[in-house]
Amino acid sequence: MMLNDKHALVTGGGTGIGLAIARALAAEGAQVTITGRRLSVLEEVAENGMHPLAMDVADEAQVRDGIDAAVAARGPVQICVANAGIAEGRKLHKTDTELWRRIMSINLDGCFFTIRESLRSMTGTDWGRVIAVSSIAGLRGAPGAGAYAASKHGVVGMMRSFAEDFLGQPYTFNSICPGYVDTPIVTRNTDAIADRAGVSKDEARDMMVQMNRHQKLISPEEVAAAALWLCNPLSESTNGTEVRIAGGQV
Numbered sequence: 030m031m032l033n034d035k036h037a038l039v040t041g042g043g044t045g046i047g048l049a050i051a052r053a054l055a056a057e058g059a060q061v062t063i064t065g066r067r068l069s070v071l072e073e074v075a076e077n078g079m080h081p082l083a084m085d086v087a088d089e090a091q092v093r094d095g096i097d098a099a100v101a102a103r104g105p106v107q108i109c110v111a112n113a114g115i116a117e118g119r120k121l122h123k124t125d126t127e128l129w130r131r132i133m134s135i136n137l138d139g140c141f142f143t144i145r146e147s148l149r150s151m152t153g154t155d156w157g158r159v160i161a162v163s164s165i166a167g168l169r170g171a172p173g174a175g176a177y178a179a180s181k182h183g184v185v186g187m188m189r190s191f192a193e194d195f196l197g198q199p200y201t202f203n204s205i206c207p208g209y210v211d212t213p214i215v216t217r218n219t220d221a222i223a224d225r226a227g228v229s230k231d232e233a234r235d236m237m238v239q240m241n242r243h244q245k246l247i248s249p250e251e252v253a254a255a256a257l258w259l260c261n262p263l264s265e266s267t268n269g270t271e272v273r274i275a276g277g278q279v
């Protein structure tokens with residue numbers, strides 16, 4: 030198996046895209062530390078080769094201590110998937126400082142803490158992959174979701190810069206930028222849009238489907254397949270870039 034006994038860390042690995050990525054890595058033989066704030070959710074989904082760790086990515090000390098414990102148990106992190114994130118859309122005049130800070134602290138600070146702490150062990154090894162789950166909103170404007178788009182643009186800029194910092198070393202840094210993926214985030218947004226716009230949940234879901242250019246929700250497994258490819262030895266020259274999975278959105 031391609032990733033036999035490699036230690037992978039997947040934040041937000043208990044649900045949605047993170048869970049699909051964790052399963053794909055474990056199926057290739059990796060030992061996968063899956064993290065999230067809710068230990069019960071992680072314990073419920075953990076299968077062979079998946080190891081739950083409760084950790085809030087917005088809390089620097091929890092990330093440092095959590096990753097230290099995972100490294101002590103399973104060795105250096107050689108695959109780091111910074112996936113945990115939240116999505117909440119509000120127009121500018123309704124974006125208060127609390128929402129702005131919450132989105133930045135989870136989506137951007139969380140990604141930074143996760144990668145910095147994982148790199149402490151990865152850089153002692155001869156191979157590593159760092160993958161951040163950004164969004165198509167990290168590459169273009171997202172109407173009504175300025176804070177989210179800013180956080181995801183930040184992730185893309187950070188990954189391009191880290192790729193520059195480590196050029197010539199055996200580690201790659203790439204972002205995956207999905208459109209609307211069929212996960213709990215979309216379910217929660219469906220409820221919020223239905224409430225705000227006074228439409229049914231089916232109509233609200235359809236509004237999101239229409240935003241993907243191919244007019245389908247993307248499956249988490251499609252995103253996981255891209256993450257797995259980035260861990261393939263034949264992707265080693267793919268560095269500092271973005272993989273768009275957005276149904277043709279440009």
Ligand code: NAP
Binds near residue numbers: 043064114135139207
């Ligand atoms: P999801 O199922 O809600 O996944 C988010 C995960 O992040 C959850 O497992 C959650 O676990 C974890 N998380 C949230 N806040 C956290 C925190 N402070 N500390 C630690 N973990 C935290 O939705 P998803 O769609 O799979 O989202 C995964 C990533 O994909 C996100 O970064 C999202 O922005 C991105 N994305 C999603 C879509 C989409 O349409 N679904 C599109 C583009 C990008 P806990 O709640 O237990 O902490």
